[in-house]
Amino acid sequence: MNGFAPVLNVLARIMLGFSFAFLVPLSWAWSLDSVALRNVWLTGMALTFCAGLLILLLTTRHRRELQPRDGFLLVNLVWLVLPAFSAVPLMLSIDGLSWTDAYFESMSALTATGATVLSGLDDLPTSVNVWRCFLQLIGGLGIMLLVVAVLPLLGLGGVQLYKAETPGPMKDARLTPRIAETARGLWSVYFVFSVACMLAYRWAGMSWPDAFMHTCTTMGLGGFSSHDASFGYWNSARVEGVAIVFMALAGISFARYFIVWRARSLMSLLRDVEVRAYAFVLVASVLVLSIVLVAHDTYSDGMEALRAAAFHVVSVATTTGYASADYALWPVFAPVWLMFLGCFVSCAGSTGGGIKMVRMVLLIKQARRELVRTIHPRIVNPVIMGQATIPATVIASVMAYMLIYGATIVGLTILMLLSGLDVVTALSAVVATVNNIGPGLGQVGPAANFGVLTDFQTWVCTVGMLMGRLELLAVMVLFLPQFWRK
16 A cells, blocks of 8 residues: 555645636536536535545655656546546436446546537536536646646656656657646646637637637547537538637647747747648648549538538547538548548647657658668668657657557457447447547447447447547556566
């Protein structure tokens, strides 16, 4: 117990901080919802705070500097425990919602996945929708990244947590000498973009509650909405335009924006290989999909096709998951290509999911390197990105990640097939949850939701969301015997 107590001590402090997040839906319920709903949020807040306080009191004598192993364990505990407490108000406020579905909804929110089991969103109390969406704002950049900024104040280091939570293969690169300063800088950029997004949504025609909620899910690239029709509710080119801009911006590393702000120059952004590849894939996909939609008479007007293609390409590719139309009914190339884009397009350091564009670029460069070596076996041909030579350890890490990624997709899909699902629904549900995209295809397509799944299938998808958010390795390492040895 003494070995785990310091980790539980930090978890308790995180729970105490997280309990104050319930004040956000409570403030909305105070003016828009009933007294009963106010009590729901107070109950959730009190339960989380008291549980955190109890764990803190039981472990207060066991504080010490976290070791690398502790960081991985703490990250997993946070992403398992916080959804449990955030699910309680959902169960209390939504009639007939089971614990399995409530936990799935909360996990989907905190991992910024956007897959939902709920229908009738338009009829839900405002504070319930606010809670679902606000969780995505918290989870978007990473709860643990916020903790990194707070831990030094508690006398605990945060480097181990930063390495375990930060998405992408190059986790050791720091933007500032102090890791806490880095975290605070990233959250400052996140906050500024969020304020700008909310004002833009309000200008485009959303009400203040909708503008706030969709800011949370746009900047978090989560995709939850307060309406069953998602962005089809407004059917507005202006609203969709605002969403496209901020989804595309949120799909780029916030670390890159931090560097731009410190240097007062856009050159580092324009020269970034990953950003250029990201922009190229998005633009090319929009043009190709527009042509496909016009060629198949899905849209008779070229501008309407371009608008639909641009919105859905950016939405799915950045793993946001908004929809303004049922793209599952488009020519089969379109939905399959959109799901494929969601697997890799968003940049490392963004709030998006998937394997990240930088890994895809490195894989392509490594493949090209091996092809050249088959012709010239003795050639010295290192993998270069920008001006830097990529170390062999990074390449090995990417290859290991891709192996585990493929095995995870296959393994979870087989479990879904064994449970009786059709292959399209099974595969797309796994791809959508592991890559934190949100909607899949088939029975879990953009016009449906994950409420059709059985409890077993729902838990499989919940595991997929957790593994995808923590980029697989941070979860899989817990299953190694070496992890638990002293």
